[in-house]
Amino acid sequence: MSDKIILGIESSCDETGVGIVRLGSTGEITLLADQVASSVDQHARFGGVVPEVASRAHLEAMVPTMDRALDEAGISLSNVDAIAVTCGPGLAGALLVGVSAAKAYAAALDVPLYGVNHLAGHVAADTLQHGALPSECLALLVSGGHTQLLKVEDLAGKITEIGSTIDDAAGEAYDKVARIIGLPYPGGPPIDKAAKQGDPNAIKFPRGLTGPRDPKFDFSFSGLKTAVARWVEGQEADGKPIPVDDVCASFQESVADVLTAKAVRAATELGIGTLVISGGVAANSRLSGLARERCAQAGIELRVPRPRLCTDNGAMIAALGAHLVAAGVRPSSLELPTDPGLPVDTVYV
Numbered sequence: 001m002s003d004k005i006i007l008g009i010e011s012s013c014d015e016t017g018v019g020i021v022r023l024g025s026t027g028e029i030t031l032l033a034d035q036v037a038s039s040v041d042q043h044a045r046f047g048g049v050v051p052e053v054a055s056r057a058h059l060e061a062m063v064p065t066m067d068r069a070l071d072e073a074g075i076s077l078s079n080v081d082a083i084a085v086t087c088g089p090g091l092a093g094a095l096l097v098g099v100s101a102a103k104a105y106a107a108a109l110d111v112p113l114y115g116v117n118h119l120a121g122h123v124a125a126d127t128l129q130h131g132a133l134p135s136e137c138l139a140l141l142v143s144g145g146h147t148q149l150l151k152v153e154d155l156a157g158k159i160t161e162i163g164s165t166i167d168d169a170a171g172e173a174y175d176k177v178a179r180i181i182g183l184p185y186p187g188g189p190p191i192d193k194a195a196k197q198g199d200p201n202a203i204k205f206p207r208g209l210t211g212p213r214d215p216k217f218d219f220s221f222s223g224l225k226t227a228v229a230r231w232v233e234g235q236e237a238d239g240k241p242i243p244v245d246d247v248c249a250s251f252q253e254s255v256a257d258v259l260t261a262k263a264v265r266a267a268t269e270l271g272i273g274t275l276v277i278s279g280g281v282a283a284n285s286r287l288s289g290l291a292r293e294r295c296a297q298a299g300i301e302l303r304v305p306r307p308r309l310c311t312d313n314g315a316m317i318a319a320l321g322a323h324l325v326a327a328g329v330r331p332s333s334l335e336l337p338t339d340p341g342l343p344v345d346t347v348y349v
Helices: 040-044 051-073 092-109 118-125 170-180 188-195 222-237 244-270 285-298 314-326
Strands: 004-010 015-023 029-038 082-088 113-117 137-142 147-154 158-163 274-278 301-303
Touching: 004 051, 004 092, 004 118, 004 314, 015 051, 015 314, 029 051, 029 314, 040 051, 051 092, 082 092, 082 118, 082 314, 092 113, 113 118, 113 314, 118 137, 118 147, 118 274, 118 314, 137 244, 147 244, 158 244, 170 188, 170 222, 170 244, 188 244, 188 285, 222 244, 244 274, 244 285, 274 285, 285 301
Parallel strands: 004 082, 082 113, 137 274, 274 301
Antiparallel strands: 004 015, 015 029, 137 147, 147 158
């Protein structure tokens, strides 16, 4: 197999991403370009993503982001051998923009098109930094909309969900708690920063779904969010100041404790020796730090991509597309649909 250039397009939420990788003749994947245009500032005043605003932002950013990626890679569109695009899960209108663009480029260039799963893309992102995944690993996917434990046997098609969120995802809880204590959106970075100055043991916030009768590998952060809100209300009712740093540290400790404990427990019980943490919340310093400690104690290899690769980007979609090309997977039709609720075990469509 000769070297192939794979282009990836991501538009599932509020980032327009275009990534380009080279698939080598022996299967190695090299990142050539990773360009992202974020519309997060346009959503900040609403305290969350507005689907219509995100869709319009994708329309405006797609071509400029594509041009920047091609310039970074030092190639032209004529050099592209295949295109991968997120077709789900995500916001319906946002997905439609990316898939429509990918179809147009694939048709114009007469190259194969691969509709792929956004969540599987997050796992594939790690291969851009740490190389090929072992034949079996466990992935903890933590983002604004998803918190899942995934058994990954083959990125080209064998991913099984073993645990998921039954209400608020971890990233969603961060955003809501940030709003409660007056920090900006998105809540992850400001809470992480404030937590470094606080005491993680100052307030005993609950650990959701950790009782003996609770699902072992599922997650719940709605109760934690409510507990923070009630604690803050109590302080305000008593006329006491809100110790923002301590609230952030105690909240973050609860989230990191639950995520890492369940991930390490799952890896141990399943006999899996490698844990990959991916998704936007994987950039959180306490999550990665506590995971490192607990994985070392359990003899589990921990892999966490650099922060740029954790958030939504086109590079991860290009990487997943490269895995599908290398595996000889049949390309998608130009009638490829979008699926806002695409399940994680459907890696490609």
